[in-house]
Amino acid sequence: MRNTKSANGQRPIASTFQIVEAYKTIRTNLLFTLANTDNKIVAISSAEPNAGKSTVSCNLSITMAQTGAKVLLIDADMRKPSQHKTFRVKKANGLSRVLSGQAELEECICHDVARGLDLLPSGSLPPNPSELLSSDTMKELLERLALQYDYIFIDTPPLGVVSDTLVLSELTAGTVLVARQGQTTYDELQTAIDSVKNVNGTLLGVVISDMRENPRSYGRYERFQYYKAYDYSYTTSPEEAEK
Ligand SMILES: Nc1ncnc2c1ncn2[C@@H]1O[C@H](COP(=O)(O)OP(=O)(O)OP(=O)(O)O)[C@@H](O)[C@H]1O
Numbered sequence: 001m002r003n004t005k006s007a008n009g010q011r012p013i014a015s016t017f018q019i020v021e022a023y024k025t026i027r028t029n030l031l032f033t034l035a036n037t038d039n040k041i042v043a044i045s046s047a048e049p050n051a052g053k054s055t056v057s058c059n060l061s062i063t064m065a066q067t068g069a070k071v072l073l074i075d076a077d078m079r080k081p082s083q084h085k086t087f088r089v090k091k092a093n094g095l096s097r098v099l100s101g102q103a104e105l106e107e108c109i110c111h112d113v114a115r116g117l118d119l120l121p122s123g124s125l126p127p128n129p130s131e132l133l134s135s136d137t138m139k140e141l142l143e144r145l146a147l148q149y150d151y152i153f154i155d156t157p158p159l160g161v162v163s164d165t166l167v168l169s170e171l172t173a174g175t176v177l178v179a180r181q182g183q184t185t186y187d188e189l190q191t192a193i194d195s196v197k198n199v200n201g202t203l204l205g206v207v208i209s210d211m212r213e214n215p216r217s218y219g220r221y222e223r224f225q226y227y228k229a230y231d232y233s234y235t236t237s238p239e240e241a242e243k
């Protein structure tokens with residue numbers, strides 16, 4: 001399903017009947033899948049960058065909150081965060097600061113960014129995202145949040161680039177993988193699925209994004225540039241990180 005962008009090209013809020021229906025179908029499948037588990041925490045990832053993880057995380061969180069459930073979206077991509085831009089909030093106070101003891105959880109949560117939806121932004125870019133995500137503090141944080149929310153969605157970095165998503169596996173009900181038509185290869189997707197299974201994680205499903213009738217292939221050079229961009233964001237200057 002191809003999203004229609006708004007004027008600024010950033011807001012990925014579903015705007016057509018088909019897209020809204022597609023997200024409702026994903027929601028329904030997820031509700032069935034999670035029905036028999038107490039853990040309602042879902043990580044969203046992909047094999048490679050730019051697959052549509054953040055867009056799916058955002059729209060799925062909004063769609064889930066429309067059922068009347070209390071939903072939290074956590075931007076755990078502490079290398080290339082984006083949810084603060086989508087919801088137009090500051091990212092500085094967020095997950096990284098809570099996990100490093102620099103801020104209290106309550107002061108970092110942005111309430112009602114959409115009806116029934118709260119957002120925990122990424123926080124300033126830390127030098128050690130994997131360590132923070134695999135810490136006991138992260139475990140305790142999710143346990144605490146699980147008492148307050150019906151569903152928690154976690155937007156994460158790509159599995160094929162960093163291990164951040166895998167360290168979350170034991171804390172979540174499972175992972176939804178996003179694959180982008182014309183970009184994600186079968187091999188990449190299979191490797192991502194295998195990596196989830198290798199850590200005894202649960203694959204909740206695969207969402208295909210950006211489906212078109214005439215898919216175009218992405219050149220290798222374009223992909224290479226994107227990987228570089230990802231690396232660059234990891235070493236962004238403190239001034240840039242505060243934007
Ligand atoms: N279904 C879609 N149709 C068209 N464009 C899309 C779709 N999903 C995402 N996009 C666009 O593709 C780009 C990347 O999407 P997004 O940021 O959601 O991907 P990501 O996997 O989170 O990327 P990153 O690896 O950088 O975190 C954005 O410009 C977004 O607006």
Ligand SMILES: [Mg+2]
Nearest residue numbers: 053054077082
């Ligand atoms: Mg993203």
